[in-house]
Amino acid sequence: MKTAAANKKIRSRRTLSKNDRFTLAAFIGIPTLMQIIFLWLPALITIVLSFTYWNGINVGDIKWAGIANYKNIFFGTPVFYEALKNNAIWLLWFTFIATPLGILLAYQIDRKIKGHKLYETVFYIPVVLSLAIIGIIWNFMFQPGGFIQGIMGRDIGNAISIWGNYDINTYVIMGVASWRHIGYIMLLYLAGLKSVDSSLREASAIDGATEWQTFRKIVLPAMRPVNIIIVVITIIESLRAFDLVYIIYGTSTAWPLLNILVFQNFAGQGISMKGAAYAVILLVLCVGPILLYLRAVFKEDLK
Amino acid sequence: MSDTEKGISRRSVLKGAAVGGIGLAAGGSLLAGCAKSKVTGDINFTIRGNLSDAGSKIAIAVNDAYTAKSGNKVISQAVNSDDFQNNFVQIMQGTPDDAFGWMAGWRTNARADAGLLADLSDQVAALGSSLSAAAVQGATNPTDGKQYIIPTTYYPWGLHYRKSTMTELGLNPESIATWDDLIKLCEATQKKGLVGYALGDKGGWEAMGTFDILNMRLNGYQFHIDLLNGKEQWTDPKVVEVFNYMGQLIPFMNKNVLDISWDGMRDLLLQKKCGAMMMGSWFANDFLAKSQEDYDDLWIVPFPEINPEHGVDSIDAPLDGIAVAANGKNVEGGKELAEFWGSKEGIDAAVAAGDTNIYISSEFDSSSYDAFNNQKLAVLGAAKNIGFFLDRDTRGDFAGPVVGPAIQSFLKNPKDLTKILDNTQAQWDALPAL
Numbered sequence: 037m038k039t040a041a042a043n044k045k046i047r048s049r050r051t052l053s054k055n056d057r058f059t060l061a062a063f064i065g066i067p068t069l070m071q072i073i074f075l076w077l078p079a080l081i082t083i084v085l086s087f088t089y090w091n092g093i094n095v096g097d098i099k100w101a102g103i104a105n106y107k108n109i110f111f112g113t114p115v116f117y118e119a120l121k122n123n124a125i126w127l128l129w130f131t132f133i134a135t136p137l138g139i140l141l142a143y144q145i146d147r148k149i150k151g152h153k154l155y156e157t158v159f160y161i162p163v164v165l166s167l168a169i170i171g172i173i174w175n176f177m178f179q180p181g182g183f184i185q186g187i188m189g190r191d192i193g194n195a196i197s198i199w200g201n202y203d204i205n206t207y208v209i210m211g212v213a214s215w216r217h218i219g220y221i222m223l224l225y226l227a228g229l230k231s232v233d234s235s236l237r238e239a240s241a242i243d244g245a246t247e248w249q250t251f252r253k254i255v256l257p258a259m260r261p262v263n264i265i266i267v268v269i270t271i272i273e274s275l276r277a278f279d280l281v282y283i284i285y286g287t288s289t290a291w292p293l294l295n296i297l298v299f300q301n302f303a304g305q306g307i308s309m310k311g312a313a314y315a316v317i318l319l320v321l322c323v324g325p326i327l328l329y330l331r332a333v334f335k336e337d338l339k
Numbered sequence: 340m341s342d343t344e345k346g347i348s349r350r351s352v353l354k355g356a357a358v359g360g361i362g363l364a365a366g367g368s369l370l371a372g373c374a375k376s377k378v379t380g381d382i383n384f385t386i387r388g389n390l391s392d393a394g395s396k397i398a399i400a401v402n403d404a405y406t407a408k409s410g411n412k413v414i415s416q417a418v419n420s421d422d423f424q425n426n427f428v429q430i431m432q433g434t435p436d437d438a439f440g441w442m443a444g445w446r447t448n449a450r451a452d453a454g455l456l457a458d459l460s461d462q463v464a465a466l467g468s469s470l471s472a473a474a475v476q477g478a479t480n481p482t483d484g485k486q487y488i489i490p491t492t493y494y495p496w497g498l499h500y501r502k503s504t505m506t507e508l509g510l511n512p513e514s515i516a517t518w519d520d521l522i523k524l525c526e527a528t529q530k531k532g533l534v535g536y537a538l539g540d541k542g543g544w545e546a547m548g549t550f551d552i553l554n555m556r557l558n559g560y561q562f563h564i565d566l567l568n569g570k571e572q573w574t575d576p577k578v579v580e581v582f583n584y585m586g587q588l589i590p591f592m593n594k595n596v597l598d599i600s601w602d603g604m605r606d607l608l609l610q611k612k613c614g615a616m617m618m619g620s621w622f623a624n625d626f627l628a629k630s631q632e633d634y635d636d637l638w639i640v641p642f643p644e645i646n647p648e649h650g651v652d653s654i655d656a657p658l659d660g661i662a663v664a665a666n667g668k669n670v671e672g673g674k675e676l677a678e679f680w681g682s683k684e685g686i687d688a689a690v691a692a693g694d695t696n697i698y699i700s701s702e703f704d705s706s707s708y709d710a711f712n713n714q715k716l717a718v719l720g721a722a723k724n725i726g727f728f729l730d731r732d733t734r735g736d737f738a739g740p741v742v743g744p745a746i747q748s749f750l751k752n753p754k755d756l757t758k759i760l761d762n763t764q765a766q767w768d769a770l771p772a773l
Binding site for chain 1: 425426428429432449450453454455533534541542543544593594595596597598599603606607610612613734735736737738739740743744747751762765766769770771772
């Protein structure tokens with residue numbers, strides 16, 4: 037038994053030549069090292085710094101703060117809860133409106149409905165733009181003196197308040213963010229749908245299944261890997277949202293998001309480790325659900 | 340929260356500088372005798388702004404004049420002003436340019452305390468009496484009594500308006516003396532279909548100008564500065580009163596205050612859509628860029644008196660200048676260049692390149708000022724106490740992240756005032772000691 041195992045070990049080791057091993061070490065080692073240096077180390081330092089007072093200049097000035105920064109955020113900073121609310125709205129909107137719409141579009145285009153090529157192109161175009169560019173475009177459209185205001189004959193003095201109108205600005209921002217997200221999801225899903233064997237669908241049609249039944253019972257399960265990617269992307273996109281809002285509102289927290297608070301407290305003249313604490317809160321929020329989801333998924337796969 | 344002494348004691352009077360320009364042109368001998376350069380090597384200079392801006396062209400002209408005088412090459416590079424300010428600490432800790440245009444007050448003093456800026460006391464001393472005692476005091480770091488910035492220019496915050504608009508409406512803002520007069524002016528402008536009191540606060544800082552002046556008018560300069568440095572409480576009824584006055588202005592404001600920034604305010608005035616607005620005079624350069632006619636139409640008056648006890652004795656007049664990075668490659672060169680900016684030759688070069696700013700230095704011949712600049716001087720001269728603007732008069736981790744959103748919340752929903760002020764005070768109390 038023992039020798040067999042030892043033999044196996046030797047054999048498997050022999051299958052890798054010196055060259056192979058070097059290549060493997062380089063391919064695994066270098067990214068791992070970079071990951072540790074550029075990602076894990078700063079993350080750990082941020083976590084440690086979130087328990088300190090520091091203005092970001094002289095290392096000698098770092099003072100232990102205990103949980104003061106967190107206490108300040110949770111009990112003394114109402115804007116934190118506004119940001120949390122906005123991030124939650126973002127997540128819910130993407131989950132229940134934007135992502136399903138993207139999937140619906142992909143499904144219809146895959147069915148080659150009339151004019152599907154046109155729809156595909158139209159919805160795909162925003163995807164090539166970064167959210168920052170999208171922010172610039174729509175800010176130019178809606179801001180006082182902007183294009184849409186101009187079309188409506190409104191000058192700066194009597195321009196309709198959009199970004200500063202708290203009854204509607206959340207929906208406008210969601211709409212603008214969805215403009216890209218829908219196309220993005222559509223694209224991913226379309227790629228997945230192309231790989232689903234069409235005979236599966238034909239078979240279900242012959243068996244008398246409705247469109248909805250086919251989609252739910254046949255297509256959706258067959259699309260499992262893509263579904264995971266889409267869920268993860270939707271969560272991450274919602275939590276890391278920053279650039280669009282930053283372009284519109286700058287660092288003023290007129291429409292706060294967690295990332296804006298991180299940035300506001302790290303950059304500018306007001307550097308404080310409250311920013312680090314915000315970053316840690318965001319990290320926990322990001323890592324938590326994704327780890328849970330991935331674990332659940334992999335557990336099922338192992339079964 | 341410990342009381343910080345920053346920014347309290349040093350600033351009282353810059354007025355001397357304002358009136359000092361007159362009749363002192365003859366005293367320009369101090370620097371005329373300056374010997375050839377003592378330093379060598381290229382000097383790097385950061386311009387805050389776009390290379391196409393008028394300000395950048397002026398900066399390059401001054402740097403060229405320095406090169407012609409000293410033989411040292413100056414390499415000027417333009418950077419986005421907001422980026423430079425936001426990343427200032429990081430830039431200064433890396434490999435910064437030797438000298439750059441900067442702002443006096445908290446932004447200089449706190450960074451000097453952290454060892455990021457070079458001591459310019461010798462250069463300020465060399466400029467001697469051309470800088471008024473008040474200007475030097477304004478540039479002095481209270482922590483160690485040294486100067487880390489060569490003060491060069493400044494501008495007043497006041498009520499700006501177009502003379503033509505007011506004439507058409509049959510109004511004369513120069514005659515407004517009291518709060519009631521201001522309200523009447525706003526009412527009259529609004530009745531004619533214009534915005535009575537233009538304000539944009541999308542950036543979160545623009546309305547600080549209105550807050551500053553209301554607080555200084557109602558409660559006096561000392562209370563204002565003490566409030567910003569934690570010696571008075573935001574929950575004080577006096578502060579509530581300030582916001583109540585701001586609330587009285589809200590009906591006269593444009594309905595999209597949180598949609599526009601300072602440039603929106605500027606455009607409102609440029610397009611003759613509003614009556615008066617509270618703003619710093621620096622935007623006048625954009626009027627001049629549009630047309631001489633627009634520039635000539637622009638006027639400024641002091642914010643009217645509210646509380647007779649304080650009259651119109653205070654004003655926000657941010658002081659700008661040149662600072663030198665402690666970690667630059669050519670610190671001595673940077674210092675010499677900074678001094679040149681404050682000298683007669685430097686100012687002459689700037690003015691020749693079209694600078695309309697008000698210079699601190701008495702070396703500057705103010706007889707060349709146009710009407711608007713003379714009016715700016717008059718507005719400055721009316722004040723005894725000079726503030727630097729809220730975001731230079733208080734801690735950086737308080738102004739932007741706390742006061743800015745607080746004022747925005749108030750403009751959004753004035754009924755929340757008590758909650759807003761309670762929270763502002765709570766956030767000040769939670770700040771770590773510096």
